[in-house]
Amino acid sequence: MSPWAIVLIVLGVLILISLCLSIRIVRQATAVVVERLGKYRKTLETGVHVILPFFDRTSKPISLKEIVADFKPQPVITKDNVTMQIDTVVYFQITDAKLYSYGVEQPIRAIENLTATTLRNIVGELELDQTLTSRDTVNTKMRLILDEATDPWGIKINRVELKNILPPKDIQDAMDKQMKAERERREQILRAEGEKKSSILVAEGEKQAKILRAEAEKTAKILAAEAQKEALIAVAEGENQAINLINSANPNTAYITLQGFEALKVLANGQSTKIIVPSDIQNVAGLFTSIAEVIRNDTNTDKTAKKTKKQTEKIEVVEDNK
Secondary structure (H helix, E strand, O other), rough: OOOHHHHHHHHHHHHHHHHHHHEEEEOOOOOEEEEEOOOOEEEOOOOOOOOOOOOEEOOOOOOOOOOOEEEOOOEOOOOOEEHHHHEEEEEEEEEEEHHHHHHOOOOHHHHHHHHHHHHHHHOOOHHHHHHOOHHHHHHHHHHHHHHHHHHHOOOOEEEEEEEEEOOOHHHHHHHHHHHHHHHHHHHHHHHHHHHHHHHHHHHHHHHHHHHHHHHHHHHHHHHHHHHHHHHHHHHHHHHHHHHHHHHOOOOHHHHHHHHHHHHHHHHHHOOOOOOOOOOOHHHHHHHHHHHHHHHHHHHHHHHHHHHHHHHHHHHHHHHHHH
């Protein structure tokens, strides 16, 4: 093989290697920083790019996705001198690959230390109870402070959360006792309110029962009075009709006297110890004579009626035979 052939082969290999080194593919949601001879040249976005081989140097791909950093618990002292362990979670995103590469050494470590110092400053102005109940306020303040501090680093702080707040053991015991006492107090209040409502309902039920019972008794008395009234009216009407019938029959003195003795007999059969004797008792004999005449007249009338009936029957028989 001639020397020229070897030179051509070497040149071809070098050209092929240069072409491979000059082509750089950047993946989605990543960025690459290019330096030429140690100086920042440009930032490569997603896609295919051509660089100058042997002169341009590219950094590792920088992720542009949101990153979650869970930092270990930090000791924090509150305003009332209570030491607590608080761990935080920070959600951040790289917005500028150039600032991220040249802004600060070890950006994650820097964010962790900045988070710890900011947390101590904010919680140091709050008491224990305020710290436990003001998580949203602490989160908002920390996000604003961290976002402003990390802006020169090309980092955007999206969210900061206090993951756990762990007070000392004695404080935890006191809080448990306080919480237990508060629950017992609420239980007693609820029980008292339930008993109050139950008593009110029972009283209202008894009130309604008494009202209904009184109305029922009232209705029963009204109905009984109306029934008695109707009965008295019926009796009075019967007596009135009887009197009218007697008056229309034009009774004689003997009948009236006989009715008086019937009433006297009923009065004598009663429990009373007094007997009222009519003033005309001396006319008893005459009364009896009148009664006998009335009876004889009734008997004669009955006999006459029977004879008339028999004669009528005979006439009807004769007419039938004809």
